[in-house]
Amino acid sequence: MVTKPERIFDRVREWQGLVAFATGVRQGPGGAGLGVVSGRRRQGKSFLLQALTEATGGLYFAATEATEAESLRLFTEALTRYSREIVSIPFRDWNDAIAYLFRAFRGRPVPVVIDEFPFLSKVSPSLPSIIQRELGPGGSGGESDARLVLCGSAMSVMGGLLSGNAPLRGRAGLELVVQPFRYRDAAQFWGIDDPRLAVLVHAIVGGTPAYRYEFTQGDAPEGIADFDPWVIRTVLNPQKPLFREARYLLAEETDIRDPALYHSVLAAIASGNTTNGGIANYIGRKSDQITHPLNVLEDSALIAREPDLFRAGRVRYRIVEPLITFYQAVMRRRWAELEIHRAERAWSSLRQTFLAQVVGPHFEALCRSFAVESGEALYGDFPAEVGSGVVNDPAGRCQIEIDVAVLDAEDHGRPRRILSLGEVKWGETMGHHHVERLARARDLLALKGYDTRETVLACYGGSGFTEELRASAADDRRILLVDPERLYRPD
Template identity: 55%
Template sequence: MFDRDYEWSELSRFVSYPGAEATLGVVSGRRRQGKTFLLDAVCQATGGFYFAATEATEAESLHQFGTALARYLGEPAPRRFPGWDEAVRVLMSLTRSAPLPVVLDEFPYLSKASPQLPSLIQRALGPQGQREGGPVRLLLCGSAMSFMGGLLAGTAPLRGRASLELVVPTLDYRLAREFWEIEDPRLAFLVNAVVGGTPAYRREFTLGDVPADRDDFGPWVVRNVLNPGRPLFREARFLLAEEPELRDTALYHGVLSAIAGGNHARGGIASYLGRKSTDLGHALTVLEDVGMIARDPDVFHGKRAAYRITEPVLAFYHAIMRPEWTDLERPGYGAAVWERSLSRFRSKVLGPHFEHLARTWARWHAASDTLGGLRVRVGSGTIPDPERRTGHELDVVVFGRDDDGRERVLAIGEAKSGDVMGQAHLDRLERVRRLLARREGGVADGVRLLLFGGAGFMPALTEAAAAREDLELIGLDRLYEGD
């Protein structure tokens, strides 16, 4: 098990709770994150009952459940249940003394075929059900994020019933580097931009194939991602197909392609698709609910926002693979597609991903001394420049609080994944700082300047940073290892 200490400790606390009553826990997270591995390990360690549902009718699901239960109890013939009412009653009576973990994995499949199931579980957790049952530690697990998010929300039957609500996240970029066992930060960044921090992509999907060095990165992409014989080739399509909320997959693929192509505002996405902006509200909301995109508000203009794809595999597919799908489906054409897609990969995949990692570093890894104070939030935004009749985009804006509790800007930053940063980048950032001070009515020198360079920095800029306290240079080494 790699870096799931927090999740394991929470599961252990839940299943070892000594109370005599039944308790409910909900475990969710995107597919391929290791939820099943964790829950199966809990059952293996404690002698609990684990049932993985499939997409089936109610009758078939009950038959599968009865077969699994009989096998767990050591009975020679499958249990037969006329409905989930009786099945839940038996499930909650599997123990009368010691706490017993019971896992229903892929719970959205069961609820899709039997919508009454959450209500039946609610009743089993009520006063009468508690008298009839035992100290079962029931864990409901699923990857359909919108469904799992609504399981305990609003007026849902199980609202207020759970003692555990655990989300298993993807590994962040630093942990992903450790998991992939890549020493070179640049190579780790390149791999992360393609596959992100999903654990299954490291072993099951690539059979442990890791790029040997930077020169092997392109061939590695061709071998594992652009190869129609490997599972990563169609993974992005499957991710959409597996989400029950995404019914019009053509529309959702179109929205993701628009964002991957550099259209981050709602109007730009609508223009790309040839639709009205008002027609996209539902599609954007659904993609946001299932965790495939994020809406990042402009920190200086509350009504503006930029959409980004949260899963690198999806971004890579829609930026690089989908436009070339006809050629890619023919074995042996991956290398040619990769060669002609390198420029697009650098601008549409590496650039946005590096900016996101810069904000992640500022939010979670940078020291307070680096930022000039305690951060409260990190985002991006655009500062207008009336004199030049333009606007300056800031990839990183770090906010803290002053002594009166009001938010103030601690630091601003620019991130470039492929450019060697020099004096021109610093001059631009200093101008933005002056504009910001004029806008906020403050002193410009109080705001730190952060330059994130994926390809390094010119010697003169490095010398200037060594002599200044208000300027920080963050290369890939520092992004991965420093604060």
């Protein structure tokens, strides 16, 4: 096993998967292998793959936005630097280049990384088909030991490489999506010990590694009292790269051709309009007119579609990248002031909006992540599905929103078990009335045929709990209290 360099934080599983693919002997028929690595920008994919090629003696080639002729020239130069052998006959096209590539790597498994692959496939649409042909019977890959890794950040493009009737479908021996750091790992990466501060910071920068050093020059809040000054001197500072990053994330997606429409859709979601109808009403369009933008944003991994666990056919949309939520809910409204360095005044009036529209929903998402990672010690069994939902209360003429619903696996022939129903509050001390509302939802769901006999009623409180509720939870194992300290405490 090739040792992971110390400069790479975490990424243990990703490193193990890459090394196993890049250096392992293929089972069955030999020949070259294909891997696909994707993930949103700034997650450290290139950093990881460069380290892999350095550690294993492989080739790393980073494509750029260029014509096919120039890209071939740059690729030839990379091959020459690596092999120290001059390519005698210039490549006419990618047919020559890919065939030469596979023939050049024989003797031992070696990773060959082509980063920013979407730049190449955009100007050379036949490139995936060429790779497929050379990997197939009679192709140059049959006697090659190359482990070709295609990497890119354009999620819609990378996701399409192996889907449906795509030429490379069924050819990949590695499909790795490099995700942002999980919230506990992100807090460790930022060097933050205070759980409440960790939530606030994560609500802005999430788990994106590049924002820690490249985009803030290593500036991290020193404590909860330094959070507001940190926001002003980093993300709201026009002189910092983080200031315009959210705009660039949208502009970099190749399928987005009407930025104004997509910004409005994201602004609607960031403002709490998370249903199809709510989004359409916010931006002044009909519901069927926003289906395509929502699909594009979902394919680009900028938003996620989350089903209502208790109402079939109902879905809500959530922005995946916290920085985009922060930009849409906070920065976009006062952009002109922020550009002329009036962040202090703008932030003082926008901080409450930040807490309500950014931190509150983000804390809910963190609590759902906590539920996914928690075992049977908390809920009596391992969660099979975690999400949110709405329970109709006809007698009370209201709807009860369940922020964290934890369900057991479906077992045909018996009622589905609800392991837990939870409510999340960031800025409110939680008390018995929150538990009573959850108990009412539990009883209503029991009438609908769910098994709620052992359902845990969970309160996720960012501002703590009343003493009475703490006393009740101490006596009743079916009442669970989770504060930020518990959220960040390792299991």
